[in-house]
Each structure stands twice: as structure tokens, then as C-alpha cells.
Amino acid sequence: MADVAALAGVSxxxxxxxxxxxxxxxxxxRQRVLSAMRMLxxxxxxxxxxxxxxxxxxxxxxxxxxxSFGNARTVDxxxxxxxxxxxxxxxxAIESQTEQAVHEAFDQLTMQAVDGIVLIEAQILDTPALRLPPGVPVVMADGDVSHRHPMVDTDQVQGARLVTRHLLDLGHETVWHVAGPEDSYAAKRRAESWHATLKQAGAAVPGVLFGDWSxxxxxxxxxxxxxxxxxxxxxxxxxxxxxxxxxxxTEAGRRIPDDVSIAGFDDIEESAYLSPPLTTVRQDFDVVAERIVALMIDQIEAGAAPADTAYVAPELVVRQSTAPPPSRP
Amino acid sequence: MADVAALAGVSxxxxxxxxxxxxxxxxxxRQRVLSAMRMLxxxxxxxxxxxxxxxxxxxxxxxxxxxSFGNARTVDxxxxxxxxxxxxxxxxAIESQTEQAVHEAFDQLTMQAVDGIVLIEAQILDTPALRLPPGVPVVMADGDVSHRHPMVDTDQVQGARLVTRHLLDLGHETVWHVAGPEDSYAAKRRAESWHATLKQAGAAVPGVLFGDWSxxxxxxxxxxxxxxxxxxxxxxxxxxxxxxxxxxxTEAGRRIPDDVSIAGFDDIEESAYLSPPLTTVRQDFDVVAERIVALMIDQIEAGAAPADTAYVAPELVVRQSTAPPPSRP
DNA sequence: GCGCGTGGTACGAAGCTTCGT
DNA sequence: GACGAAGCTTCGTACCACGCG
Structure with a gap:
């Protein structure tokens, strides 16, 4: 900086x-200083x-x-x-969910030069003895409302209700569910909403199968x-x-959607090009991200009080992987 | 820090x-200081x-x-x-490739607190009047060897040769190519290698179609x-x-692989689950990333001279989307 | 007078404040 | 209002000096 000042002949x-x-x-x-800056x-x-x-x-x-594509889209x-x-x-990125790894990652980040922290998949907060440093604004995507931090997320409940109802409306007696990992709040909320929708419709509730998003x-x-x-x-x-x-x-010889209907959640770009194109729930990742950043900056720059939970509405996208059930012989 | 020192009764x-x-x-x-740190x-x-x-x-x-999943995997x-x-x-993340946007992003990052810069898709360097700040180590993933920076990348040439040859060996008269965007080095190298492999085999070289990775x-x-x-x-x-x-x-009524064989590049996890499972070239993103980071840290911490270009070998993964061509009637 | 555990002071690169002209 | 000079601030670290066995 001193060099620039000298070259521009100012202080x-x-x-x-x-x-x-x-x-x-x-x-x-100003121009003189600017050009000195460029020169050096x-x-x-x-x-x-x-x-x-x-x-x-x-x-x-x-x-x-x-x-997980959902994560990738959110991060993007x-x-x-x-x-x-x-x-x-x-x-x-936390690789393993061992307390040790989570702890180290946190220490590393909180020591880093950041003005605020965004948490995706907040179940990591549940690790005992893990506390975020005080004074650093935190916003969560996909967390539990019971946490003390503001949260912005897709309305998982509404999304799961939309698909489940869509399948019931097509005439299916009930809908089976392949859930995300048990420790994910998003997975939990989607499963609960699926469960509630079935019950409300008087349909039988089959056992849940758990996956890990893959x-x-x-x-x-x-x-x-x-x-x-x-x-x-x-x-x-x-x-x-x-x-x-x-x-x-498909491998088992069951045709989609003639024999069995399948629906997903997220609406990644590729889903429209699967065979058959996948019926799914579209999350508006961009809106969620915009809001999260806006909330963060409010807290950082304006010192605003942490805002409440905000839900972004999802949208059912019906494609060709869902249809009425096969008629009973 | 002064508070900690005071509480622990040290300097x-x-x-x-x-x-x-x-x-x-x-x-x-040490213990006294440590407990003071925890307390405060x-x-x-x-x-x-x-x-x-x-x-x-x-x-x-x-x-x-x-x-692009390739990018996502690399970043991950x-x-x-x-x-x-x-x-x-x-x-x-650079959203648009306008010179303005690229410039701003660069300014932002070089002003940020980083010890080195990793460039994915280095064509952005070609923007005229864009220069990286001197003194900051740079490593590229997917760049051109003509650049002055070390580079670590999958051996695109070998990868493209492997698939192209695989298809020719199956008996196809020639292989059509859907390339990535024209300004991508990775896309360019894959296309060139595809072209060279066809020529070497004496096969006709059909016109290239360009996509944008999507x-x-x-x-x-x-x-x-x-x-x-x-x-x-x-x-x-x-x-x-x-x-x-x-x-x-599939929409056009052409069966895969009976009527037409299709192969990809990257081997994302999902490719094994498509219908039919996709023959593709596996890139070892983890090894590429490890080497990039190792190179960076050499330069940062040991002040090592920028190393040369390193290529990581890819692997052909044959699944069910490729087969011999239909026999001519 | 050597090694060890400490403390004291300067320093890094900017910004802000208070005077000045 | 445009600018400069000086001095203080931020926080942690490097370097040197000190006392003690």
C-alpha cells in the first residue's frame, strides 16, 4: 500500500x-491512485x-x-x-459421522475466517458436546425446528403429501416408501408426511425401507x-x-408404470430423461439458497435478530413413471 | 487472548x-492455559x-x-x-462466462484469504486481460499443457481411445460422438482422441455434435x-x-443396445443403475484430487517448484448399453 | 554459562480518528 | 472540501532478553 501511495504521490x-x-x-x-494500483x-x-x-x-x-444431488444442488x-x-x-465436507471427525471439522471451520455458518443436514448438531461458537450467525438448511437457529428449507411435509396423494388418487391401494437415512431430518419429515397422508386416506401403512440417498x-x-x-x-x-x-x-421384469408406479423427490435435471421419465417433487433450491444467504447477511451486516423458520413450497412434477395400478384379474 | 493469559496468570x-x-x-x-481457554x-x-x-x-x-457431475465429483x-x-x-462458482463476471470472481477470490488456487475448467484463463496474481500457486484440473501452471487430470486421450476402440471392436463400422462444449479442454481432448482412433482404424469419421454436458x-x-x-x-x-x-x-423406438450402442464418460454412481446400465469410462476423481492437493501443498509449504503435468489413468467399464451392431438384412 | 521456562517488545497491513494545512 | 501526518487499534507471533537451576 505504501508503494502505491508513493507511486501516486499521495499518502x-x-x-x-x-x-x-x-x-x-x-x-x-482517485484516478491517479487507481492507475498506480493497477501498475503495481x-x-x-x-x-x-x-x-x-x-x-x-x-x-x-x-x-x-x-x-447426494440434493446437497450438490443446494451447495451450488x-x-x-x-x-x-x-x-x-x-x-x-464431513466424511464420517464419528464424533471425532465432526469435532475436528468444526474446529477447523470455526477457526477459519468466516462471518457466518450454514449447516446442511443439521443432525450433526446433535452430537453431544458439540457446540457452535457463540457470536457466529448460523442458518440451517434441513434442520429441526427445535434448534435455536433460523432455518430455511423446502416444505418437506407438503412435498411428500403431494406425491403420496397423487399415487393414491391414481387408484393405488397404498404406497410403499423408501426413506432416506434415519438420522436425516428431511428424510424423517418426508416419511412422517407419507405416513400421515396414508392414514388420513384410510390406506394401509406398509413398513418403511431405509436407504442412504444413493x-x-x-x-x-x-x-x-x-x-x-x-x-x-x-x-x-x-x-x-x-x-x-x-x-x-425392471430387472425383476416389472414394467414401469404398467405394473408398478415409482416417484421420487428433488427433481434433478436428469429425472426428465430417465426411461421412463420420473414423476417427482421439485424442490426450488435456488429460492432456498437465496433466502438462506439473505438471512445470513441480515444477521452479519445489520445485526438483525435471527429470523424464524421459512418453508419454500415444492411442486409435484408428473411424468411417465406413475400410472393407475394394473387391473386385478 | 489477553483475557486467557490473565485468567491463567501467564503472558x-x-x-x-x-x-x-x-x-x-x-x-x-499448559494445562492451566488450556482450561482458561475452554472457560472463555x-x-x-x-x-x-x-x-x-x-x-x-x-x-x-x-x-x-x-x-455437471464430473465437476461435482471433483469438487467433492x-x-x-x-x-x-x-x-x-x-x-x-462462475455463473456466466462473460469477461466481466470472470473478472469479478477472480478479484473476489484473489482478495480472499487463500494460499493457492485450484482451477477447474481452465478455459476461463484464456479470457484476455485476465491474469492471476503473481506469487499465488495455481494448479489446474482440466487445462491446456500450454499454460504455465502444473496440471493434474484424467488421461482423457486414453479414456476416449478405450471407448472408441471398444465400440469398433464390437464390430461397429464407425462411432458417432456427442462432444462437450467447444471451449472445454476436456471435451476437446476427448473429441480429438475419438477422431484419431477412428482414423487409425480406417473408419469413417462422422461429424461431431456438440452438447453442453447436460x-x-x-x-x-x-x-x-x-x-x-x-x-x-x-x-x-x-x-x-x-x-x-x-x-x-428410446423415444424414437430404437432399442439399446440391440439397435444402437451408447457409451458415456465419467462413471457417475448412477450409471450402473440406468436402463440399461451404461458402458462408460471411469475417472478416478479421488486420485486426481489427492494429487492436486499434494501439489498445492508442496508449493505452499515447501516452496517447491511447480511440478509438471500428471495424468491419471482411466478405466473402461463395460455394462449393458453396448453390444455388436444389428446384422444387416 | 548453558538450557529451560517465561515475559517484554516490536511488528505485520490495513483502518480510523484527530488534527492540521 | 481535499488531502496529509501522526498515532492508536486489531491479534497473534518472532525475536530477544531475563531469571533460575
Missing amino acids: SQTVSRVVNNRSNVEEET GYRPNTAARALVTGQFRALGLISFGLA ALTKAAQRAGYTVNMI AASGYEAGRVLARRPGVTAVFAANDQMALGVMRAM | SQTVSRVVNNRSNVEEET GYRPNTAARALVTGQFRALGLISFGLA ALTKAAQRAGYTVNMI AASGYEAGRVLARRPGVTAVFAANDQMALGVMRAM
Whole structure:
């Protein structure tokens, strides 16, 4: 900075004023400083600046990685929304859910230079003896309302109700469910809503099969379901598992949707191109991400009080993997 | 830190020594400091530390987002590899490829607190008037060897040769190609290798169709190919486009692999569960990521000279979407 | 006078504040 | 109102010095 000041023939304070867009600098001086900055390739030192201002213009992001498309889409949307707001995203992926690993990851991130933390899949908060550092704003995507932090998420309950009802309305006697992992709040809420919708409709509630969001786990569940003759409709808790179920059914010689209807959740781009195209619930990841970032920045910059939970409405997308059940002979 | 020192009855320097695990602190003092730290919930300030040490233990990552699974897998693997090395990843996704957007993203990141920058899809470097800040180590995934930075990538040439040859060996007269976007180095190398392999085998080289990595673009290309009667084998430059091609062929009434063989590239987890399961080229994203991070850290911590280009061998995975061509009537 | 455990002080790169001209 | 000079602030670390066996 001193070099820039010397080259432009001004003091370092004036350089600082130019960098921070203060008003009280004459246009000619400003240009002189600007060109000096360019000539020297000057970049303000983030560390020094952050030390003074206490802000990093960076958001921390904690998740279990990008293997699940839902996560990948959320992270993608979040990064872009943060970017539009002038923030970068500092990402931590937790590999294993051992307390040790979670703890280390947290220490690493909270020590890092972030102004706030976004949590995807907040069940990690349930690890005992794990506390977020005080004073750092936190927003959750997919958490439990019982937590003390604001949350923005797709309305999982409504989404699961939409698909389940869609399948019942087609004439299916009941709907089987391949759920996400038991410790996921999103999976739990989708399963509960599926359960409630069946009960409300007076349909039998079959046992839940659990997967881990992967196509492989959906395939395993699908093989189990394919062996049960009464299964005519399956709702998988995400599109990847739905894909696995479809594969297992096809291998077992059951046609989709003639013999069995299959629906997913997320609406990843690929779902429209499966064979057959998948009926699913569309989550608006972009809107969720926008809101999360907006909430964060409110807290960081305006010191606003943590806002409440916000739900974003999902949308049922009917394609060709669902149809009325085969007529009984 | 001063508070901790006061509570523990030592000087701030001793606190610093404890935090950094220096040896020359008596065990009793260390414990006293440690408990004071816990009581006050003390966390060292990264900014101040970085100001002194000049290191942030953070890597910058620039990409075009996570919509392409190849990218998502790379980013995922990179994050985890960085994490194992004790680094966090500061991610920037470039939304549009306008010079303006690229420039802003770069400014933002280079101003951020990172020790090095990883570039995925390095064509963005070709933007004129765009220069990386000097002194910051850069490693590229998917770049051109002509750049001055070290690069780690899957051996695209070998991968494309493997699939193309596989299809020719099955008896297909030639192989059509749905390439990735024209400005992608990975897409370019795959296309060139496909071209060279065909020529070497004395096969006709049909015109290339271009997509943008998305299933939708693969679908469009597939519709074009489905109208041409001579097409018996298609190599799509990634699995998502292969999925789109498959859908278009199926809609056109062409059976896979009986009428037409289709192969992809990447081997995303889902490819094994498509109908039919997709023949593809497996990229070892984890190894690529490990090497990238290792290269970065060499440069950052040991000040090692930028290493050369390293290629990671891919592997052909034959599944059920490829078969000999239909016999001519 | 050597090694060990400590404390004292300077320093890093910016920003802010208060005077000045 | 435009600018400069000086001094203080942020927080942790490097370097050197100190006392003690």
C-alpha cells in the first residue's frame, strides 16, 4: 500500500480512501491512485483488513459432501447466491459421522475466517458436546425446528403429501416408501408426511425401507419390493433412490408404470430423461439458497435478530413413471 | 487472548505457545492455559495469525458450478482431500462466462484469504486481460499443457481411445460422438482422441455434435442421431449426455443396445443403475484430487517448484448399453 | 554459562480518528 | 472540501532478553 501511495504521490490514507470508495477524494487523485494500483498489481491484504474490520465476507458451509444431488444442488445454489452478495463460501465436507471427525471439522471451520455458518443436514448438531461458537450467525438448511437457529428449507411435509396423494388418487391401494437415512431430518419429515397422508386416506401403512440417498441403496430396497407381489406404487425419498428402485423393478421384469408406479423427490435435471421419465417433487433450491444467504447477511451486516423458520413450497412434477395400478384379474 | 493469559496468570506469549503446541511449556502451565481457554471459549483469530504467518490454510477453488457431475465429483473429492491436509476450500462458482463476471470472481477470490488456487475448467484463463496474481500457486484440473501452471487430470486421450476402440471392436463400422462444449479442454481432448482412433482404424469419421454436458443437450443430439439410419454406436463425452441420448433413442423406438450402442464418460454412481446400465469410462476423481492437493501443498509449504503435468489413468467399464451392431438384412 | 521456562517488545497491513494545512 | 501526518487499534507471533537451576 505504501508503494502505491508513493507511486501516486499521495499518502497511504488517501489510498485507503480510494480503496474503500470514500466520497472525499477528488476525481483526478482517485484516478491517479487507481492507475498506480493497477501498475503495481496491488491487492489489499485480506488478513490485515479483516483484522481491523472484523469481517471476512465469507460464509462457512458444512455438509456431508456432494454425493447426494440434493446437497450438490443446494451447495451450488448457495455458492452462487453468496457470490451475488459478494461473499465467498468456505466449504467443509464431513466424511464420517464419528464424533471425532465432526469435532475436528468444526474446529477447523470455526477457526477459519468466516462471518457466518450454514449447516446442511443439521443432525450433526446433535452430537453431544458439540457446540457452535457463540457470536457466529448460523442458518440451517434441513434442520429441526427445535434448534435455536433460523432455518430455511423446502416444505418437506407438503412435498411428500403431494406425491403420496397423487399415487393414491391414481387408484393405488397404498404406497410403499423408501426413506432416506434415519438420522436425516428431511428424510424423517418426508416419511412422517407419507405416513400421515396414508392414514388420513384410510390406506394401509406398509413398513418403511431405509436407504442412504444413493442409487445403490435404492436398488437394494427395490429388490426387496420387487419380490412382494402387492407392491404397485413406490415413493422414494429422492430421485437417486428412485432410479435404483426402477432398475431393480425392471430387472425383476416389472414394467414401469404398467405394473408398478415409482416417484421420487428433488427433481434433478436428469429425472426428465430417465426411461421412463420420473414423476417427482421439485424442490426450488435456488429460492432456498437465496433466502438462506439473505438471512445470513441480515444477521452479519445489520445485526438483525435471527429470523424464524421459512418453508419454500415444492411442486409435484408428473411424468411417465406413475400410472393407475394394473387391473386385478 | 489477553483475557486467557490473565485468567491463567501467564503472558500472552505463553498462550500462543500452548495454542501452537510448542514444546517449551511446562505441563502444568499448559494445562492451566488450556482450561482458561475452554472457560472463555477462546478461538484464535485467523486474520491476525495469517497477518503474521502469511498462511491461511485455505485453498481457493474456481469452477463453473456443480451442475455437471464430473465437476461435482471433483469438487467433492478436492474438498475432502484438502480437509485431510488440514485446509479448507474457498469456492467460487462462475455463473456466466462473460469477461466481466470472470473478472469479478477472480478479484473476489484473489482478495480472499487463500494460499493457492485450484482451477477447474481452465478455459476461463484464456479470457484476455485476465491474469492471476503473481506469487499465488495455481494448479489446474482440466487445462491446456500450454499454460504455465502444473496440471493434474484424467488421461482423457486414453479414456476416449478405450471407448472408441471398444465400440469398433464390437464390430461397429464407425462411432458417432456427442462432444462437450467447444471451449472445454476436456471435451476437446476427448473429441480429438475419438477422431484419431477412428482414423487409425480406417473408419469413417462422422461429424461431431456438440452438447453442453447436460442431459438436455444430449437429448437434443440424440434426436438428431435417431433420425439418421446408419447410426449404430454413439460415444457421449459424459454420462449425463449419454443419458439424454439414450432417452432420445428410446423415444424414437430404437432399442439399446440391440439397435444402437451408447457409451458415456465419467462413471457417475448412477450409471450402473440406468436402463440399461451404461458402458462408460471411469475417472478416478479421488486420485486426481489427492494429487492436486499434494501439489498445492508442496508449493505452499515447501516452496517447491511447480511440478509438471500428471495424468491419471482411466478405466473402461463395460455394462449393458453396448453390444455388436444389428446384422444387416 | 548453558538450557529451560517465561515475559517484554516490536511488528505485520490495513483502518480510523484527530488534527492540521 | 481535499488531502496529509501522526498515532492508536486489531491479534497473534518472532525475536530477544531475563531469571533460575
